[in-house]
Amino acid sequence: MFRLFFMMPVIICLYEIVSLILPLKISLWIKLLMSLILFAGLGKFFAYRMTPSGFEIYEIPHFVTLILSGIFSFIICALFMLLLKDAIFILWKIFIRAKFPGHYASLTILIIASLSTLYGVYQGVRVPDVITHEVKIPGLGKDLDGLKVAMIVDIHTSMLNRREFVSSVVEKVNSLEPDVILIPGDFVDGSVKARYTDLEPISQLKAKYGVFGVTGNHEYYFDLQGWLKTIKDFGVRLLENEHVEISSGDAKLIIAGVPDPTGGNHNTQLALEGVDENLPVILMDHQPRFARENSEHNIALQVSGHTHGGQMPIVRYLIQRANNGFVRGWYDVNNMKLYVSPGTSQWDGFIIRLFDNSEISLFILKP
Numbered sequence: 001m002f003r004l005f006f007m008m009p010v011i012i013c014l015y016e017i018v019s020l021i022l023p024l025k026i027s028l029w030i031k032l033l034m035s036l037i038l039f040a041g042l043g044k045f046f047a048y049r050m051t052p053s054g055f056e057i058y059e060i061p062h063f064v065t066l067i068l069s070g071i072f073s074f075i076i077c078a079l080f081m082l083l084l085k086d087a088i089f090i091l092w093k094i095f096i097r098a099k100f101p102g103h104y105a106s107l108t109i110l111i112i113a114s115l116s117t118l119y120g121v122y123q124g125v126r127v128p129d130v131i132t133h134e135v136k137i138p139g140l141g142k143d144l145d146g147l148k149v150a151m152i153v154d155i156h157t158s159m160l161n162r163r164e165f166v167s168s169v170v171e172k173v174n175s176l177e178p179d180v181i182l183i184p185g186d187f188v189d190g191s192v193k194a195r196y197t198d199l200e201p202i203s204q205l206k207a208k209y210g211v212f213g214v215t216g217n218h219e220y221y222f223d224l225q226g227w228l229k230t231i232k233d234f235g236v237r238l239l240e241n242e243h244v245e246i247s248s249g250d251a252k253l254i255i256a257g258v259p260d261p262t263g264g265n266h267n268t269q270l271a272l273e274g275v276d277e278n279l280p281v282i283l284m285d286h287q288p289r290f291a292r293e294n295s296e297h298n299i300a301l302q303v304s305g306h307t308h309g310g311q312m313p314i315v316r317y318l319i320q321r322a323n324n325g326f327v328r329g330w331y332d333v334n335n336m337k338l339y340v341s342p343g344t345s346q347w348d349g350f351i352i353r354l355f356d357n358s359e360i361s362l363f364i365l366k367p
């Protein structure tokens, strides 16, 4: 299975050389150069896979990361179009039996996939917009009516998302003057030593009632204990199967959090232990796939990330299937509301975003 996963990108790359590059009426040297560019995009993928974590990042310059990740995004983007083209090619050969215009078909795909990749990569690396959601929270007291809860998730600080990006996000969040800030996981990709300075701007986040977070799966791929300490030092209160109560006048709200299941200690029951059943609860759970189990507890709203909204069509469908049907946006799960954020950024191995912009979420809570 592992070997297949390892070989799959090579098979895809070889397929694209045969289906996309060879039919083009261009010189052999240009075909060779294009093939090498495709293989260069795979180089970074293999560099990841050969590390113990499978996600560890070698310290390579920002623009190299951008170019290689861009090529990898192109490979995935072109793949679906080529599969469609070759399905048409087979039908053409069976029913029409004339010469297939392979050059024009491949050229069209090359142009569309290149433009889609350029646009998608731009969407993937830019500082996201703020998207406001008004949420009705049953049982919310009048004194907390209009509470502003900002959420950023899947920041994935990396060689691509450096300090400048994180600072811009922090500035945008602070400009909302939020009462509460939630960060449900995937803060970083890399060691504390390598990424400390890049993530440091989150220490500037300001909210009346505090900044709360939980771990995502990517925190477990590196120095977990080092990151837990560092994130806490940066002023984020990590909720590890625990909750806090915030109040204004007579109104109270519970913010609870569970660590990512990768650590093996994801426990919603424990996180809510001792909570008065009449109080409204917001739960942070990095991955949305436990929403049905979580809905058996007294939770008004679960917020998650992890899926990055699928990042592009077709991939979105696969990600949705891998996450129990939850991929992006609002869901009603029994009596619980679930919001799956498309993420504030994404893992730098796959950076394209088509029809799936990242976001900084702002929830306005209403009784």
Ligand SMILES: [Fe+2]
Residues within 6 Å of the ligand: 186, 216, 217, 218, 286, 305, 306, 307
């Ligand atoms: Fe994640």
